[in-house]
Amino acid sequence: MSPFLFATLAVAAEAPPQGVVLDAEPRTFAEAKALPSQLTGSAACDLGLGKTPGITVTQTVEVTQAIPDFCRPAEAVIRQKLSLPDGSRVEREFRIVDDAPGTQLPPPPPRPRIRVRCQARRLELAVEGVPESPLLTLEPIGIGATSGSVKFRVSRDSEARFLPLLVRDDAGARGALEEWDFLVGKGVPSRMSVREANMLEADSVAGLAAALERARKRAALAPDLEGDRPPLKAGAPETIGEVRPSKGNSNEDSDLFWRQGRLCMVRQDTGKRMRCYDPVTRRWGKTVPVDRGSLATGSTRVGACGVRLGTRDVRLPQHLEPELRLSPRAVLLWYGPDQGARVLEVPEGNGPPRLREPEAEELKKPMLASAGSRLFGEGRFILDESHKLFCSVQRPLGCWSLQWDGSPDDEGAHPLSEARVSPDGRWVAYMRGPPSSKVDTDEPLGLVVRSLELGPYVAPREPVSTEPRLVRTDVVMEKPAWAGPALKWDDEERLFRARIACDLGQDPRIPFELETRRTVSPYNRPADACDSDRVRLRQELTVTEDLKFARSTSAVTGDSRSAMGDVKVRCQAGRLSLWVEGVPGFPALTLAANMGAFGAVRWSLAPETETRLQALLARDDAPAIEALDAFARLVKLNDDAREMAWVKPKEDSRISRMGCLSTALEAISARKALAEGFHPERQVSLKTDGACAERYGMRALQQRLQAATLPLPLRVGAVKGRAEVISQVQSVPRIPPERQPQLYWRDGALCMDPEAGQVRCYDPAARKWGTAVDRQERPFPREDLLVKSQYQTRCYPVGGRTFPFSDAMRDILPLSPRASLIADTSRGDLAPEFKVYEAPEDAGPVRTRAPTVEELALAARAGGGSASLGEGRFLLHAPKDERSPWLCTAVRPWTCWKLPLESEDYGVRAPMASPDGRWLSYVRIPWGKPEDPKKYSKELVLLPLTPIP
Known part of the structure; x- marks a missing residue:
């Protein structure tokens, strides 16, 4: 041939x-x-x-x-x-x-x-x-x-x-x-x-x-087996010794086995003697010769030629080991959560081996006669310690996360191996390794015993076939909320999905499916952190492989529902509409489906969407601004999905580039800035030429922004036309509100503590440094309001408790023992939002509110230098790029100005205003220079501030 x-x-x-x-x-x-x-x-x-x-x-x-x-x-x-x-x-x-x-x-x-x-x-x-x-x-x-x-x-x-x-x-x-x-x-x-x-x-x-x-x-989702989950409860883990992994290649010759209700461990130095542990009395017995008893089912040892079945050796499927001997001619194999269990057997005579489904009754007797296996519940379930799951053995298949008791000594960060469930299913023993970050192959493993209790099991109401039907359910991206106890960092993610068939006018023979995915995963924090029960939530709406919407957030116990409402989807003939529930007047995002061969889709923005946007942009009322802002956030979910994607989608799937939508989004940003405050740089970036700009009135919006831009409310002075450098510093000093700051104001002087126990202070009026004196324990009033550096922890203390602190939160200013001011930049660097996080005296959750001018002024006077100045009316805000800081109004409407401090050759760090608001200090560093402190040193600069009448 x-x-x-x-x-x-x-x-x-x-x-x-x-x-x-x-x-x-x-x-x-x-x-x-x-x-x-x-x-x-x-x-x-x-x-x-x-x-x-x-x-x-x-x-x-x-x-x-x-x-x-x-x-x-x-x-x-x-x-x-x-x-x-x-x-x-x-x-x-x-x-x-x-x-x-x-x-x-x-x-x-x-x-x-x-x-x-x-x-x-x-x-x-x-x-x-x-x-x-x-x-x-x-x-x-x-x-x-x-x-x-x-x-x-x-x-x-x-x-x-x-x-x-x-x-x-x-x-x-x-x-x-x-x-x-x-x-x-x-x-x-x-x-x-x-x-x-x-x-x-x-x-x-x-x-x-x-x-x-x-x-x-194309396959429907299986019925929700979580609702039919057998209530498995595991007792607290008890470490009863230290061992090394067994050298045996089957359950029957393992160093760890069960016999007569006790867990026996072969001494690994000689291999000829053993000790047994009684989990009921919680005691070890005496050392005796090894006695494995008479195992009715025989061995599952795998030799070089395979496993012995009947009178011949049969080669196993690749990468699989036998789980339990069922008879001289059959063994149980476990194919993992995706494939399930199979029985490998040989018939009488010379017929070829075969794989088949396990029968309900054939597992009970071999399990009871074994020296322990991973089966329990009369053989209906099996432990998968490598994935921390327990799964059904017979169809319908299903796996559930093996949730332990959640105690501090739980197995979240530990790899488990060689699980052995007692033949009666009441106990499980396994070897526990050190956390993955501390793996040492020479260290022995802990031998752990736990009790198992399995409640009554109710089979799923619908059988789960290999080709299940399409589930027709609403496709909704629900608003993020805390979803139960947090997972440990190495637990499996929880995945929830829903699909629906959608008629977009394509060939009716090709069903078109929308899918939402909701993935809950651990937050990867230590157990004693303020966000130890925090979980990450990722949601994804897949319309086609190239058209996706995604958002990722995190939540902790007690978090309120997100301000972003549920995203809902509606299918129409040739149209797909998305909108945010709970926002009055929301302009639905409608996309037209242009069908290609084999059900391929090219999307375009429907004209009715731009008509709705034009009508809302012509209004100045708060409901219109809220609807436009929610629309912009919905479109951003599409861009976020592209950034998260492993494979870069095609450019025509970017919603923000369809039609004139990119210009509309700029117009939305400009309208929101007019209503809530803005940075002068925002109006500079507006595009005012072209048909799209004319459609959305971008020229008029720019003129309105220019008219609303006020002059800088203070004058930054200088000495002889240049910044006054008062000292060289080796590193950027810590400033208030950190505890033990290295640079702070005291009695009208700027004091510097270089961590040597000696403090020198600079008198700005006399323009000279004083002599070095010993450090004081309380160098300025109300030092008790200071907090630890935000760079050392993600947990910010407020009123005797802590709350998670994200990268978008900046510029800490403690106002009282129960309240602190924080700049939230999650809406963009050009739109900082100043919020007060306050803990009530009762056990209620930490809440947010707007600051008041009076409390900001009081905090500035009582501190050793801060971001507050102008009697609490203004705040210093340092951008992430460490260029010249901004001066922003402290309360609504927010407006920011860029302070003219340095050229583009220098960066600005640690800006701080004096308690009386008359002086501004900062450290400037040269950009693009080598780290040579002798040639390009960091400099401490002091400038006078003068309010403009």
Whole structure:
């Protein structure tokens, strides 16, 4: 049998003109061994493009000899490669073992033969030997300018042949599409040129690949097994000793086993004596000779030739070990949460081994007769310690997170291994390793015992098939909220999904699905942190692979519901609308679906959306501003999804670039700035030219921003026209409100403590430094209001408690023992929002409110220098880029000005105003200079501040 049939060979009478054939996988080792070690062939392909590219096929066969002493059979490895005119290729590899009959599972169905030819200036590919497999015809659409390779698209007649199969869910359709999913996904040309990126109709090979992927993944969600979860309760962990991993390769020869209700451990120094632990009395017995008892089910030891079943050794599927011996001819294998349990058995006589589902009653007796296994609940469930799950063994399959008792000595950060459930299912023993961050292979493992209690089990109401139906439920991104106890950092994430079929006017034979995903994951904080019960929440709405919306946040116990409402979706004929629930007058984001081949979609902004935006932008009332702000945040969810994506989506899936939406978003930002306050740099960045700018009145908005921009309310003075450098510093000093600041104001002088126990103070009136004196314990009033540095912890103390502190929170200013002012920059650097975080005297949650001028002025006078000045009317705000700081109004409406302190050659750090607001100090550092403190030292600068009448 020859694997290649070329039109150029005289013996290839069955080959089509100008074609090649990549033959099917050989069925036997004898057939594979008889193949030539190497074959190469090609055929010309006239596509009418002025050049004749070739189709080539290659095959290599490598045979390795058997090594009987190591029980390694002979093996043939066949590698095939098919190269197409566009430069793409398809590669296949087959491995066929020459083992004794009845020692391995029957091989899966062979990969079929692939026939390729050029005819009528088109490229035809056929998968032969698979019933109902359609013919794929590709039409050339040009030659790449740089690569010189041919570009293809799927012909319309091929699209008509594939469409009926894409919507079917029977075995025949799956078999016909399986090989095409491999071919198109692995190599057949599915790449688009830049010119065609927005024209999916022009290159539907990518559309076919996406359609095949959707057909393969299209399956409904399983019923919510969490509601049918067996109530498993584990007792507190009890460490009863230290051991090293067992050397045995089966449960029966492990150093750890159960016997007569006690946990026995073989002494690992000699291997001949053992001690047993009684979990009821919680005591170890005396050392006695090893006695494993008589195990009725026998051993599951895996030898070099496999596991013994009956009178022969059977090779196991790759990477699998037997879980429990069921009979002399059968063992239980665990395939993990995705595949479930299977029984590997051999029949009477010489028949081949087979895999089958475990039967309900056949696990009970072997489990009770074993020396311990991972099974419990009469064999209905199995522990998966590597993933900290327990799973059902029989169908319907289901896995649940193995939630321990949540005590401080819980197993969250510890890897577990060699779990052994007692035969009666009342106890579990396992080896516990050190946390992953402290792994040391030389350290022994802890031996832990815990009680297990399984309540009554109710089977799921609906069976979970391998091809479940489509769940039709509302697709909603719910507002973020705390979702129960936090996960430990190494726990599995909790994933919740919902799908719905959506008719967008596409071919009705291709169901179009929307999906939401809600993933709850640990916050990765130590147990004693203020956010130890904090969880991250990621939500994602997938419309197509390229059109997604995502948001990521975090929440702790007691958090109120997010101000961002539920995002809801509505499908209409040819339209998809999204809106935020609970926002009156929200302008629904409506997208028009332009359908391409095989259900591919190119989205565009519907005209009605821009009409709604124009109407809202013409209003100045608060409800209109709120609706516009919520709309902008919804659009940002699309940009956030692109930033989080592993694979960069196409540019035409960015909502903010559709139509004139990018200009509308700038207009929304400008309108919100007029209502709530803004930075003067905001109006400079507005685009005022073009049709989109004219549509949204950007020129008029810029003029309104310019008219509302007030002059700087104070004058930054200088000495002889330049900043006055009063000292050199080796590093940026700590300033209030940190405890033990290195730079602060006291009695009208600026004092510097270089951490040497001596303090020197600078008198700005006399313009000179005083003599060094000893550090005082309380250098300025109300030092009790100071806090630890925000750079040392993520937990900010307020009123005897703490709350999580994010990167968006800056400029701490304590106002009282129960309240602190913080600048929230989560809305953008040009829109800082000043909030007071206040803890009530009762046990209520920390709340936020707007600051008052009076409390800001009092905090400035009582401190040793702060961000407050102008009798509490203004605040210093340091931007993240460490350029010149801003001066912002402290209360609404917020307005910020950029202080003219330094040129672009210097950065500004640690800005601080004196308690009387008459002086401004800061440290300037040169940009782009090497870290040479002698040549480019940091300088302490002092400038006078004068209010403008």
